[in-house]
Amino acid sequence: MGAGGLPLRVIRIPGQRPVIPPGPLVSTFFMIFVLTAGRGRARLLEPLEVHEGDIHLVPPGMEHQPLEMGNLEGWLVGFEPLLLRSLGPEWLPEPPRNRGAVKPTPAQSLFVRGLLRLRPGQARWERIVHRVAELEAELREARWGAENATYAWFVLLVTELLRELQEHAPLAPAMSGGLVHDALAFIEAHCLRPLSLQDVAAAVGCTPSHLANVIRKETGLTVGDWLREHRMVEARRRLLDTEASVESIAGQVGYTDVTHFIRTFRRVHARTPRAWREQHRR
Secondary structure (H helix, E strand, C coil), X not given: CCHHHCCEEEEEEXXXXXXXXXXXXXXXXXXXXXXXXXXXXXXXXXXXXXXXXXXXXXXXXXXXXXXXXXXXXXXXXXXXXXXHHHHCCCCCCCCCCCCCCCCCCCHHXXXXXXXXXXXXXXXXXXXXXXXXXXXXHHXXXXXXXXXXXXXXXXXXXXXHHHHHXXXXXXXXXXXXXXXXXXXXXXXXXXXXXXXXXXHHHHHHCCCHHHHHXXXXXXXXXXXXXXXXXXXXXXXXXXXXXXXXXXXXXXXXCCCCCHHXXXXXXXXXXXXXXXXXXXXXXX
């Protein structure tokens, strides 16, 4: 995909519609939807109305339904997550700390959740649309120096998105403070060790049943869902970045039973950890 094998692609919406299998999808690449006109529907972990002016970020490994296009127009930018490594280790910044008494949002939890909907102001919106259009043109026209130019436009695009996240990180009302916020922050900080609903409930000072009900009601996910998604993110990173065995990685990301880890990974990614590693390393 992309110029010179650069793992990047830009698709116009509407455009040639691919043949998509029925049922939910799990992408192994990062997707950015930049929607310039129209309305449609999507479903990630919950139904979403999508429309003009939206930017939706869908991280790899997130189960989602195919987009119902409606009369939407815009672009889909898809890329291999490893491209983000070139931006440095802090490519997903923490939200700003100057929010008064409001606690910082668990940025990684929101990111893992895959519900980052950005609606930038007019000036930034115009810059983002311009960068995507130039990125698409470089890939389509394949002129001399296209790979370097494509990468430059990609960096500019991601920089604008990170600035928007840093300045206006989306806050779901239920996550701006209180029990759900504290529980997500605790899960985020301790997800790589054995962790149970009872552990999280004890950390935030409530009963397990109350915590389970509140988190499910306010986020659409269970405590186990949050824990699994964080662990899968780290498992993918270690499968790609290290030579550690699957058995070792299972323990490193909080699974005491390697068979349970393999079953969970396979359910999320439709292949075993070993097969996923081999495919992506090729």
